[in-house]
Amino acid sequence: MLTQLVCAARPSRVSDALPVSVPAELAKAQELAALPDGAWLALDKQALRLFDAKGKQLAKLPMRAKHLDTRSHAQGALAIVLDADTQRALPILVDLKAGTLHAQAAFPMPTFAVETICLYRDAQQLDYLFLVGKDGLSEQWVMQGDLRKLVRKLALPAQAKHCRSDDHTHTLFVSESNLGLWAYGADPEGAAAIGQHQPLILRAPFGGLRGGAGALAVLPGGVAVLDAKGENLHLLRQHQGTWQALPVQRLAYKHEIDQISLRQDASGIQLLLRDETAKSWHVRRPAWQHSAATQQRAQSLPIVIVAPQVQTDPVARYGDAADDPAIWVHANDTSLSRVMGTNKKQGLLVYDLQGKQRQLLESGRLNNVDLRQNLQFAQQTYDLAVATQRDENSLVLFEIAANGEVTESARIATDLDKIYGTCLYQPVTGGLEVFVNDKDGRFQQIRIERSAQGFTGRVVRRFKVDSQPEGCVADDRNARLFLGEEKRGVWQASAKAESDPALSMILPVAENLKADVEGMAIYYGAKHDYLIVSSQGDSTYLVLDAQAPYRLRGKFSIGINLAAGIDGSSETDGLDVSSANFGGKFSRGMLVVQDGNKRLPDGPQNFKYVAWSDIARALQLPD
Template identity: 55%
Template sequence: MKRRLIPSILALLLAAPATAAEVPAALNKAEELAALPGGAWLSLDKRGLRLVAADGRERASLLLRGEQLDLRPADGGALAIVIDSNAERLLPVRVDTRAGTLAVLPALPDTGFGIEAACMYRDRQGLDHAFLVAKDGQAQQWLLGSEPRLVRRLALPTGVEHCRVDDAHATLFVSEEEMGVWAYGAEAEGPSARTPVALHAPWGKLKETVGALAVLPGGLAAIDDKGALLSWRREGASWRALPTRPLGARQLASNSLLVQTGKGWQAPLLNWKAGTAPAPALPVVLPRMQTEPVARAGDAADDPAIWVHPTDPTQSRVLGTNKKQGLLVYDLQGRQTQLLESGRLNNVDLRQDIRFGLERFDLAVATQRDENAMVLFTIDTKGELREAARLPTGLGDIYGTCAFRTAEGGLDAFVNDKDGRYEHYRITRADGRFGARLVRTFRLASQPEGCVADDRSGLLFVGEEKRGLWVTSARADQPATLTMVMPVGPLLHADVEGMGIYHGADKSWLVVSSQGNNSYVVLDAAAPFTVRGAFRIGMDAAKGIDGASETDGLEVTSANLGGVYGKGMLVVQDGFKRMPDGPQNFKGVAWEDIAAALKLDSGTRQ
């Protein structure tokens, strides 16, 4: 069942001071407190965890020595987490406010460290996560559910005693002892980069140690060790500190701006103006498969291509570069079938049924960065690859490539350099050998990489990583006049890298990797290049497949590959392998899922 996103109760709590009716007097001695839907409360004190009705009646309790209470609403109540301090384990608890029950769910597996801080996160898919933090900075992110899964490990500062997550902005906040407050990305995909919210001198203006945290709409609140209430408003990528309010506070509620003072739990009057709103949510599609990880750690996997079997499409292959090793070949289930150790290959593309006189070939071309050359591979009818030639170029730092099947059935290859230069080659064959002849050059103002040629329209799309998407003619006898199709902006984020073309029954679509916000933009592959939307690739918790992020290269086909890929397939490089952490790999997505998410015409043309 899909969980609902958190309803905001802060609007009421921030509008007026608390009254005795808002927080029952029976809860005044609670060490930790969380508001529940319908006016009920979850409290943690020396007797354990208690479910308390709006009128102060206790409805259920769990005996434990607990700390670090947090929760998210769910149908009929909430899902809560609490640390069992004796066992050093995180306990998920199902709260049923209608039945008045607390049900302890299986504890998460042993982390291998003492848990100093814990907090919950509900992602854009409605999946619940827990962050667990050790005193020495070790941290883990777990996916909660009937079978909890370790999503990733991350390194946080030492001395973290409190954390909270802003679900709307996917931001994890932690307070570091003697240093201040940091903001991290809560999404499992992507790097765990941090930005400061507020720091002590000489790095900032904080004067006291920050304790408990509470999320505000577009901002954050905290109490310091002097009992003052601190707050910060999100302003774009930075934070604005608001005036400090001395309250004599000892604790903050986990999901609302309630502070505990000598008079009990109260809601201080705070004329809060919400900060920067979160970006609009994009539709999420789930991967149907993932390949085995590449055999090298770090930034290794880069660019895929799809070869369609001539008689049995279910036996088609996915090619993928490992830029520390060579070229990998996978079946449609993601199993590796071949490794060609051809060195540092960056991009790869292919075309089938290429004609050289009476000879026919399926050919893949890849850029080899050590030799600044193109490597040409032949593909036999079983999907087996063999290196056929190494063709030099005039580039000094070769990077991306894409292929074009000419109207005559030949093969052209476009290769680019980090300095913006493009070289357009015609692949030749004479006396049983492949060669390459330079037929055209052009350049972009800054670094390119991804490109794709549309064999049907004769258009060539090229990405300039920091500026956007361009189009020109793919034909060697035409001038390479570049026209901007889509600049970097609200929907397309730098870096602009991988791209592929899907040929539908009546129209074709261009899919572009918007690396800066881990999404994929879809637009018409013909003028006026109307944008059809964007989507993200999320996590399939049931299959244990993580999402995709920081995608370098991608490829898409409309060929009927059978099964869930009856209307085609998108393959993307995943910059961060999660659940568990590991070397990078490639993810496969059914085109039918993308078409449904963006309401595209689902017809295909072979």
């Protein structure tokens, strides 16, 4: 997480010793962008122009635009500008080999006044556009080819005038002209939610800025920002999650500086500073060293990205509502299978494999759900789902008919005070047992029984962890229980009611597993079984062998399926997995996860379906 600066460094004067290296032909440019092989993009009042390293103009696009930003591209560069008349953002493909500029499909007309724009490229190599508007009205869009889709709406500083994104740290920097520089999470599905913004440097008396923040440029491992008057340059460096202010550089120029741009070469970085009054660019090469803190640590697993194939209809309540799914497999036609999901503000939802909602059972505030099929009670066979009901601190039992129709069957009271998570266990000897926990760490193992009066339950074992648990899963084949203590890690124990519930830690919260530890499920493969765990703190998922020594096989995140219009998944609570052949892309089974932040566009939470074959391929998992 970004940490606020607590002090401002003292100013030092910057000399004019370095020679100017910007070609004279670019002197009147209002904005500059350095390109590969020494080429330049220059934006002035009449056009966007492409120059070679010697200052020869190669191409020109007439326009009246502002807010030039660029990213690398296979042909040279992708540029973006804001049309000053229409307020539409216009992408431009820069072909360095051909020396040409090609305008791409413009973004739609915004519904608010745009103050600034900037680009961001995520780990999937998807390009995004931030439209930062007046009074804080802002949006994030994604683009691919001619596709333009709204990802989410944002609330950013009301007086924002400049923005830039750091693709490596997934950070959006926004300068507020009358206050200071802010950092936000740029990744719409990233661990740093947009609400977790941090002030990096503020105006006096809160910090060392004079009047507020002006133009900025992203540096390797940091950021450079001008004060509102363009008289001082502030360099901020990120080190091990905190921000450090280097000595303030007082700009000893005759006029104020209003723009800043970055150029890198083999010898280091150069800052290009625009003097609007003199119509010239100054070049500074600051002493800049950055740490490798932004790089992935060696002991941390690499994160691969898989895309969801299906998403469900959203739940009918905004906020933290959807929580936990469970997969029911149709006995005769797996294409008619169902996914059940809890809505913590409403009840149980039932979806088909296309993600369409088929049922809503308004059973109250349900938290976790799990199910088992082909259960034998008194010579009758049942498919049962069990969910925790938080208002009553009870278990709600649902019967699932052969056609997938779900009905509430019974409620079993518990003596827990704050019922929370649950998972089911089907012993090889038959029957059904429920593991259920309380927020205070207590667990109960309840055996489900049936009589003429219906389903009942009795406690057959009790045990406890030291802090709040939630997710758990039972391995029926091997009589093992895996449970998550949210802030500490994943434990395993015997699932047998008559056994001593001795817990042993198999995966602690550390570099790879980030609290909270949430949903768990077991994939039963032809030769290998895998435990899947939701690492909510960094919006990823871990795959372990479900047998000792519980080898950690890999780590993945769920990204955007832009072609299907499905956003990624983040801050996942519950999940479930099945190895059943559901046909098509799900022929090797599927993983269903709760999505904590619905994007593309914003909306109530939902669930995402991921093909197991995509996960297995990405992590090179044997069957």
